[in-house]
Amino acid sequence: MARVLSAEVKTIVTATAPALQQHGVAITTRMYERLFTDPEVKAMFDEAAQESGEQPRRLAAAILAYAQNIDKLEALTAPVMRMAARHVETGVKAEHYPLVAEALLPAIRDVLGEAATDEVLSAWGEAYWALADILIGKEEALYTEISDAAGSASH
Numbered sequence: 001m002a003r004v005l006s007a008e009v010k011t012i013v014t015a016t017a018p019a020l021q022q023h024g025v026a027i028t029t030r031m032y033e034r035l036f037t038d039p040e041v042k043a044m045f046d047e048a049a050q051e052s053g054e055q056p057r058r059l060a061a062a063i064l065a066y067a068q069n070i071d072k073l074e075a076l077t078a079p080v081m082r083m084a085a086r087h088v089e090t091g092v093k094a095e096h097y098p099l100v101a102e103a104l105l106p107a108i109r110d111v112l113g114e115a116a117t118d119e120v121l122s123a124w125g126e127a128y129w130a131l132a133d134i135l136i137g138k139e140e141a142l143y144t145e146i147s148d149a150a151g152s153a154s155h
């Protein structure tokens with residue numbers, strides 16, 4: 001089930017979207033530094049896309065698009081399907097999502113400093129999980145499709 005975000009959370013996320021736009025790549029670059037202290041997680045990512053800065057840019061763009069569309073998430077259907085497809089190709093599972101949350105939220109504080117108040121971080125935490133739930137749901141459906149197809153191919 002998708003989480004329902006309160007009007008207050010949506011207001012905070014929308015209000016902080018410009019700061020994210022300005023500092024988005026710095027935040028996601030810092031997030032990956034934190035995330036990649038886990039070598040198993042690091043191995044899931046394409047090294048070239050990290051080094052060129054391409055992956056931090058993609059993630060920053062996705063987070064920003066999300067903040068800008070928080071009241072009309074149906075506008076994000078196509079990018080969400082693309083992300084879910086790429087996640088399934090690279091073996092991303094529901095259990096990985098807390099690791100990204102634990103890397104992303106402190107990274108926002110590292111970069112924005114005092115501007116990232118507890119209230120802002122908690123709103124972004126809720127918003128992250130609303131998006132994560134959507135992705136996890138799509139990814140589960142894709143994994144099921146793949147295993148059903150493999151199952152019928154072997155009979």
Ligand code: HEM
Nearest residue numbers: 044045046049058059062083086090092096097100131132
């Ligand atoms: C709400 C959370 C997340 C968002 C918004 C997000 C966003 C994205 C985006 C935009 C891409 C690029 C898709 C493309 O190729 O066009 C991507 C790829 C990827 N994501 Fe995520 N992601 C999230 C969570 C996660 C988690 C939990 C993991 C697991 C540790 C993960 C691992 C990956 C990997 C391995 C790729 C492929 C990178 C590559 O090509 O090297 N993501 N993600």
